[in-house]
Structures are given as C-alpha cells and as structure tokens.
Amino acid sequence: MTRFSVALAAPVLAVALLVSGCSQSSNSGAPQASTPAVAPATGKKPAPFDQGGVKVALVRQSGAGDYFEQWGNGAKAQAKAVGIDLAVYDAQADNAKQATDLSTAINSGAKAIIVDHGFPATVGPLIDQAIDKGITVVTYDVESSNPKVIATRQNDADIASVAIGALAAAIGKNAPVGYVNVAGFAPLDKRDAVWQKALGDNGWNQQFKVGKVSDSTATDTVPLVSAALTQHGDVKGIFAPYDELAKGTVLAVQNKHLENAVKVVGADISNADIQLITADHSPWVATAGTDPSAVGAAVVRTIALQIAGQLGKQAVEFPAVAVSRDLLVSKKIQNLDQLRAALPALNLGQVSAADWIPVVAH
Numbered sequence: 161m162t163r164f165s166v167a168l169a170a171p172v173l174a175v176a177l178l179v180s181g182c183s184q185s186s187n188s189g190a191p192q193a194s195t196p197a198v199a200p201a202t203g204k205k206p207a208p209f210d211q212g213g214v215k216v217a218l219v220r221q222s223g224a225g226d227y228f229e230q231w232g233n234g235a236k237a238q239a240k241a242v243g244i245d246l247a248v249y250d251a252q253a254d255n256a257k258q259a260t261d262l263s264t265a266i267n268s269g270a271k272a273i274i275v276d277h278g279f280p281a282t283v284g285p286l287i288d289q290a291i292d293k294g295i296t297v298v299t300y301d302v303e304s305s306n307p308k309v310i311a312t313r314q315n316d317a318d319i320a321s322v323a324i325g326a327l328a329a330a331i332g333k334n335a336p337v338g339y340v341n342v343a344g345f346a347p348l349d350k351r352d353a354v355w356q357k358a359l360g361d362n363g364w365n366q367q368f369k370v371g372k373v374s375d376s377t378a379t380d381t382v383p384l385v386s387a388a389l390t391q392h393g394d395v396k397g398i399f400a401p402y403d404e405l406a407k408g409t410v411l412a413v414q415n416k417h418l419e420n421a422v423k424v425v426g427a428d429i430s431n432a433d434i435q436l437i438t439a440d441h442s443p444w445v446a447t448a449g450t451d452p453s454a455v456g457a458a459v460v461r462t463i464a465l466q467i468a469g470q471l472g473k474q475a476v477e478f479p480a481v482a483v484s485r486d487l488l489v490s491k492k493i494q495n496l497d498q499l500r501a502a503l504p505a506l507n508l509g510q511v512s513a514a515d516w517i518p519v520v521a522h
Contacts, residue, residue, distance in 0.1 A: 203515030213245035217265035221277040234456030272296035319480040320354035326446030327425040331397040334363040340400035351401040367392035381408025403428035451506040461512035
C-alpha cells in the first residue's frame with residue numbers, strides 16, 4: 161500500500177498486492193534515488209552470520225508503482241550488507257504463483273522467509289507449513305494468525321489519521337467529500353476504519369466511494385473518479401488512502417478541471433508521488449506514509465535479528481510521517497533522497513538495529 165498488508169478480499173486482493181512488492185515503475189522520468197550508503201557494523205557477528213551467507217527467501221506479491229521497486233531495493237541492499245543470500249520471488253498479483261513461489265522457498269533450504277504482501281487464504285497455510293519445518297517467517301503487511309510469525313507493518317491507522325488531518329485542515333468541517341478505496345486489503349481496511357470515524361467527527365457528507373485495484377490501478381481509477389465527479393462536482397475534498405489510487409484521483413480531478421476546487425489527500429510516498437504532488441496546480445495537497453526503501457531494509461534487519469535469536473518481540477511497526485505539498489514545494493524537494501534529508505523521521509536506522517548489523521542509510 162504502500163503499500164500494504166494484504167488482508168484482501170478476494171479479487172481485489174489478488175491484484176492487491178498493489179501494495180505488494182511489485183517493481184513495476186511507471187515513472188521513468190522521476191528523479192531516481194541514489195545508491196544507499198552503508199553504516200559499518202562495530203560488533204561481532206553472531207551465529208549463523210559468522211559463517212558466511214545465510215539463505216533467506218523474499219516471497220513478494222507485487223503491484224503497480226515505484227513504491228514497491230524502492231521497497232525491494234532497500235531489502236536487497238540491506239541483505240547484502242548483513243550477509244544474507246537473498247532469493248527473491250515476485251508473484252506480481254498472481255495468487256497462484258505466490259503459492260507456488262512460497263512452496264518453492266520452503267523447499268529451497270532457506271533458513272528464513274520474508275512474505276511481503278499476499279492473500280491470507282493463499283499464503284496462510286504455507287506460512288504454517290514453513291514454521292512447522294522450523295523456518296523463521298517474517299511477514300510485511302500480511303495477516304497471519306500463527307503466533308510464531310514475526311509481523312512487520314506500517315502503522316496504517318496512524319497513516320490515515322495524519323492524512324485525514326491534512327484534509328480537515330484543507331477543507332474544514334461539514335463539507336461534501338469523495339472517497340476512493342477498495343475493501344479487502346488489510347492496510348486499506350485499517351485506513352478505512354479511521355476514515356469512517358472521521359466522517360462523523362468532521363460532519364463530512366460522503367458523496368461517493370469508488371476504486372479499483374489492478375495491475376494498473378492508477379489508470380483504471382481515472383474513469384471511475386471522473387464519472388463520480390460528473391455526478392458530484394460539488395465535493396471539496398477526496399481521500400484516496402493508497403498512492404496509486406491517489407494518482408488516478410488526481411488525474412481525474414485535473415481532467416474535470418476541478419484542481420482549484422477539489423483537494424486530494426493520499427497515503428504513501430514515492431519519487432513518482434513527489435512529482436505529481438509538486439506539479440503546477442496539483443490538487444494533491446498532502447500524503448502520509450513511510451519511506452519504502454527504509455522499510456524494506458528494516459524488514460530485512462528484523463529477520464536477521466530473529467535468525468540470530470536477538471529480536472525479542474513478535475511485531476515491528478513503522479510510524480507514519482506527514483508530507484505536505486507546501487513542504488515539498490517550499491524546500492524544492494524532487495525525490496525521496498531530498499525528502500529524507502528534510503524529514504529525518506523517515507530514516508528508520510534505529511529500527512531493528514544491532515551493533516553487528518551494517519545499516520543501509522537511505
């Protein structure tokens with residue numbers, strides 16, 4: 161979601177993975193992040209990291225957008241730095257393939273597996289199978305009832321609260337609003353719960369709810385929002401709690417020439433998002449989220465600590481940071497490298513850290 165955890169409801173979910181680690185980047189023109197630096201370790205490596213490469217599998221369910229590409233790049237860089245031999249499988253929104261990938265990973269001799277997004281009904285039984293075989297499993301934005309799973313995730317309620325707060329500041333109370341979301345994905349469902357409460361707290365009148373998750377979510381969202389705006393052109397603000405949905409929403413608002421009348425607030429942040437938010441006359445006024453590269457790296461550090469027997473917790477959560485259009489424009493921020501410098505809270509170097517783990521600096 162995001163990038164997010166897929167607690168998906170069926171078809172949506174499949175595609176869902178929108179948030180999943182898909183490395184389909186539709187933003188070749190956006191400034192690209194530089195190769196991350198690595199802060200060297202000072203401590204002695206514990207077993208099994210003192211014996212060379214540790215085999216870990218990353219089983220992803222990917223979706224559209226450069227968020228997922230950056231997440232994967234952060235994970236790969238951190239794995240290399242800590243001495244993990246990382247095998248990457250990417251189902252790219254194909255649930256059946258993810259099941260096959262996870263089964264292959266289980267039988268590959270991997271000491272641990274990271275499951276990045278996925279449909280619980282698809283990956284749940286295989287996660288249980290992996291754990292029964294003594295394989296360490298860390299999930300990112302995947303719902304699992306197995307008590308031995310180490311869960312990592314964004315704080316989706318926090319992301320929604322921060323973003324909705326920006327919308328409230330932009331449009332005030334008692335305003336007609338639109339909503340672009342899809343049910344069935346764990347992160348989106350968590351963000352939805354915050355939205356439902358915010359409607360009443362702010363006296364907002366929701367005029368429409370539309371949305372679609374696919375392998376081209378932003379493109380497929382445009383006609384849905386355009387049609388909704390044709391019927392409800394009086395809305396003052398729209399909440400789209402996933403950046404691919406927000407991209408489509410922004411394009412629809414611009415197509416209807418409503419950029420001066422409708423404020424859009426999204427969730428998640430990437431290089432491509434920054435380009436759209438800072439574009440002239442953009443209606444996208446704010447977003448909230450985490451840095452995907454930093455999150456990918458932190459998930460890998462989490463599994464390294466668990467393999468070494470040093471984690472000591474069952475869940476790791478990544479806090480959200482607010483990003484406003486005003487901040488980006490005033491500081492002339494064009495990419496995530498520049499945003500990290502302006503908002504140090506995006507750097508998660510202290511999350512799942514240890515003196516023996518070289519930390520990939522984003």
